[in-house]
Amino acid sequence: MARRAPWLAGIGAVPFLIIVVVAVVGAAVPAMGRFVVEKSSVRVLSPEHIRGHHDAAIGNFGVPDYGGTLTGVVVYPDKKATGCAEFDAKFKSKSRRPVILLLDRGECYFALKAWNAQQAGAAAVLIADNVDEQLLTMDTPEESPETEYIDRISIPSALVNRAFGESLKKMSSPSPSSEAAVEVVVKLDWRESMPHPDERVEYELWTNSNDECGARCDEQMEFVRGFRGHAQIMERGGYALFTPHYITWYCPEAFKLTQQCKSQCINHGRYCAPDPEQDFGEGYEGKDVVVENLRQLCVHRVANETGRPWAWWDYVMDYKIRCSMKEKKYSKGCAEDVVKALGLSLDKVLECMGDPEADTDNAVLAKEQEDQIGRGSRGDVTILPTLVINNVQYRGKLERTAVLKAVCAGFKEGTEPRVCLSNDIETNECLHRNGGCWRDEKTNVTACKDTFRGRVCECPVVNGVQYEGDGYIGCKAVGPGRCTVDNGGCWSETRGHQTFSACSDTALTGCRCPPGFQGDGHKCEDLDECKEKLACTCPDCHCKNTWGNYECKCKGNQIYIRGEDTCIANSMSRFGWFITILVVSCVAGVGIAGYVFYKYRLRSYMDSEIMAIMSQYMPLDSQNNENQPLRQHDSEA
Structure with missing residues (x-):
C-alpha cells in the first residue's frame, strides 16, 4: 500500500527536508521517483453502442476486490457531482443492481469523494479525470482530524480518463425522451489486477521499526498482529514467500558532519532514518531506528537460514510489546532478549548486523537501498508502508482481511491454501x-x-x-472402478437374487447390455431367445424363456448339449445304471473295510510298543519281588 511516509514532513530545517526527499529515491536527480500505476479493466455491458473495455487506475484507499468482479449500474448525480459534500439521499438503480457512482475530479480529496459515495449507498466509485492525461494513482491524504474517515472506506474506487468519463456521464444523464436515465451497466474486473502465475505467492512489506510515528505506525502494527497467523500458515505450508524490507536514506557528503546526520545515521551517514520525536535534543534518535531496522532484517535472514522464516512475525510482534518506545524500552538489550527467547542464534544475528560505527558499507542495508528502486511492474518504493504482491504494489487499506484477499488472488486458480477459503473472506x-x-x-x-x-x-x-x-x-x-459409482450411469436391474448390469469393469467407457438382454445400455430388456430362434432350435428341443436366459429340454431320454444347441441320445439302460451303482457300492465297501482294518492293526502295534517301553522304566510287581534286594532300615544296627 503506497502512502506518503508521515516522517517525511517536519523533520527539521527546510533544506534538510529537501535533502531527505532527494535521498529517499536513491539519487541526487530528480526528486520524483518512478511510479507504476496498476490498472484494472472496466467493461461496459450495455447499452450496445458503447460496449467495450476501458482502463481504470485503482485508488490507493478503500478495499479493491482483488480476484473478483462487480457488475452494477453507473449513476451520475445531477447535483454535487464532485462528491465533496454529503448526498441528500441514497442512490438506487431501477434494476436493483449495485450502484457504481460516477463523480467528477476536483475540489477535494479523492478519498473524501469515495467516503461520501459509500455513505450514499454506492458499491464502488469511478472518478472521471478533468484533463487529458495518463492515468495516475489516487493517493491517500495526510492523516489529520479531518481525514479520520479514510480507514472506514470499504468500497473500491478507480480513476478513468476524461473521454471515457464524458461518454459515461452523457449516457447516464436523463434522456429528453424518457423520465429516467438510461441504465449503463458496467463490470469492474479485478481478476487480472493481481498476477497469479503459479501456486506460490511472493510478497514483501516495506515497513519501519519506529513505533512513535502516530496513527500510521499503529496501523502497521495492528496489521502485523492481525495478519501474522495467516502469514505463518502460508509460509509453513510452502504456499508463500515473504520478505520484509525497511526504507533508509543516506546523508549527502556535505552534511555528514551536521548534528542531523550524526543523530539519524549509522556507518558515517550511509544509512539514515528520521528522528522518532522529530526533536534532536530528546528521546530516541534516528540511528536507533536504523539499527533496529537492521536487526529485524537480520532476524529474518537468520530465521530463514534455520528453516523458520515465519519467526520474523513473532519477533516484530514481541518487540513491539516488550520493547516499545513509549515505555522507554526500545533498546539493544531488550531486542537481544527477544531474539534469545525465540530460540534464534544471537551470535548469527550480530554477525549479520556488522558494526554500525564502521566507515564502510553494510551489505544488508546496501541491498535494501538497491531494492527500493523499481523494476518491472513494481515501481519505486518511496513511501511507507508499501505492500508488494507478486511484484505489483498493493492498493487499498492495510488491513488483515483486505490484504489476505489480495494475497490469495495471487495464487493460480485452484491452488489456494485453505486459509484463503475461510468464511471471513470468501463465500462458497x-x-x-x-x-x-x-x-x-x-x-x-x-x-x-x-x-x-x-x-x-x-x-x-x-x-x-x-x-x-x-x-x-x-x-x-x-476408467476402472466406474461401475461402483451409480453403476457407471448404465442400466441395472435386480429380480429376486439375480442382478444384471450394462456396466462392465473391463470396458473403460460406454454401456452395453449383458448377454440375454437387448437395448442401448441405458435401458435393457429381456431378449426372448425362444421367440427369436436364437437357441434351442433342434427338432427334439423344447424352449422356455426366462429373465436374462432360457431353458431347453429334449424329448424322451435325450440330453441337451448347450454349446452345440442339440440333443443327443442317452444310451445307458436301467440295467446299466444298476450295474454301475453296484460296482460303485462294492468299491466303496472295500475301501471302508480296508480303512477299518488299517486302523486296528495300527492300534495294536502302538499298544505293543508302549508296553515294551514301560517295561524298561517301570518294572512290574512280580519282577520287583524276584529281583530287588532287601533294604536295611535306618533304625537297625
Missing part, C-alpha cells in the same frame, strides 16, 4: 444452486469447485474414479 459459490455446475442428484457428486477467484465447473475425481465432461451439462464416470 457452490452453495448457491451448485454454482450452476453439473451435479448428480443420486450420489451428490458435483462438478462445482470453489476457488478464491470464483467457482470452477470441473468434472471431479471421486474415490479414485475420474469423471469426464464439460462440467456444466454433464459428467460421466470413466
